[in-house]
Amino acid sequence: MPIKIRSRPRRKTNSNKIPQLISSSAKIGRNVKIWNYTYIGAGSEIGDNSKIGSLAHIDYDVKIGKNCKIEGLAYLPPKSRVGDGVFIGPSAVLTNDPYPLSDKMIGVTVEDGAVICAGAVIKAGVIVGRNSVVGMGAVVTKDVPREAVVTGCPAHVIYTRKEYERKRLAWNRS
Ligand SMILES: CC(C)(COP(=O)(O)OP(=O)(O)OC[C@H]1O[C@@H](n2cnc3c(N)ncnc32)[C@H](O)[C@@H]1OP(=O)(O)O)[C@@H](O)C(=O)NCCC(=O)NCCS
Numbered sequence: 001m002p003i004k005i006r007s008r009p010r011r012k013t014n015s016n017k018i019p020q021l022i023s024s025s026a027k028i029g030r031n032v033k034i035w036n037y038t039y040i041g042a043g044s045e046i047g048d049n050s051k052i053g054s055l056a057h058i059d060y061d062v063k064i065g066k067n068c069k070i071e072g073l074a075y076l077p078p079k080s081r082v083g084d085g086v087f088i089g090p091s092a093v094l095t096n097d098p099y100p101l102s103d104k105m106i107g108v109t110v111e112d113g114a115v116i117c118a119g120a121v122i123k124a125g126v127i128v129g130r131n132s133v134v135g136m137g138a139v140v141t142k143d144v145p146r147e148a149v150v151t152g153c154p155a156h157v158i159y160t161r162k163e164y165e166r167k168r169l170a171w172n173r174s
Contacts, residue, residue, distance in 0.1 A: 029066065047084065065112070079107025086110050089118040089136065098124045111146070131161050 022028070022040045029048035034040070038052050041060030046052065050064055053072035058064070062076050065084035070076070074088045077096040082088070094108040108122045111130035116122070118136040128134060132144040135151030135158075144150050147161040 023060070035072070041078070053090070062107075071118075077105070077107070079105055081107055081109045083110060083112035083114070083130070085113045087115045089116055089120070091119045092116045092134075093119075093121045095122060095124045114144075133161060133164050 020034055020036065020038045022034070023042040023044070025042045026040045027045040028034070029046055029050065031049045032046050033051045035052065035054040037055045038058070039056070040046070040058045041062065043060055044058055044062040046064045047066035047068065049066055050068040050070070052058065052070045053074065055072050056070050056074045058070070058076045059078045061078045062080045064070065064082040065086065067084055068082060068086045068088070070088045071090040071092070073091040075093045076082070077094060079096050080094045088110070096105040096107050098106065106125040108124065108126050108128065110116065110128045113131040114128045115133040116128065117134060117138070120134045120136065120138045120140065122128065122134070122140045126140055127143045128140070129144050129146035129148065131147050133149040134140055134144060134155065135149065138151050138155040139153035140150065140155045142154070144155070145157065148157045149159050149161060149164050150156060151158050
């Protein structure tokens with residue numbers, strides 16, 4: 001839905017002279033890297049050392065913790081809450097309106113250490129549990145348990161974060 005920015009947005013330009021549109025009331029932490037054509041709305045907060053990829057859309061009233069990596073084209077609507085050390089993959093979509101066009105919105109909560117892979121879509125109001133993994137292209141309609149890996153449409157648990165870490169380490173070593 002169209003967003004009114006109450007405070008005057010500031011246009012920042014990086015070394016390549018490509019603009020980012022960041023609200024003047026957004027709170028950006030230390031050592032935050034924001035890439036080209038990124039939008040960050042009024043009152044949103046981004047914690048220290050987080051990275052935001054090109055064309056990410058971070059609307060107003062969004063909170064993102066420290067040490068997060070939000071990849072290009074990710075969409076985070078108003079009321080999204082993201083903890084520390086979270087990865088949100090390219091083109092992942094968090095939603096906030098269960099029955100468009102509603103007057104009432106409810107954000108997605110992503111707990112610390114969660115990984116949301118490319119192109120996943122998360123239903124409004126869902127809690128993505130601490131250290132869980134949402135596989136690429138998943139459609140998440142219910143809360144994701146902590147330390148679980150989910151895939152599919154609708155998303156379901158396939159294995160544990162421990163098993164995911166085992167696979168990740170084996171891949172890195174191969
Ligand atoms: C969740 C994930 C890690 C699972 O990978 P994996 O453990 O290697 O899975 P496997 O390839 O062993 O597949 C196991 C089974 O699940 C299926 N599967 C794997 N990933 C799936 C997914 N995202 N959605 C649906 N099914 C999936 C496979 O087809 C296979 O099914 P089968 O047993 O019937 O043949 C992977 O799908 C993923 O999302 N990776 C992240 C990619 C990404 O977004 N990177 C970010 C930036 S580029």
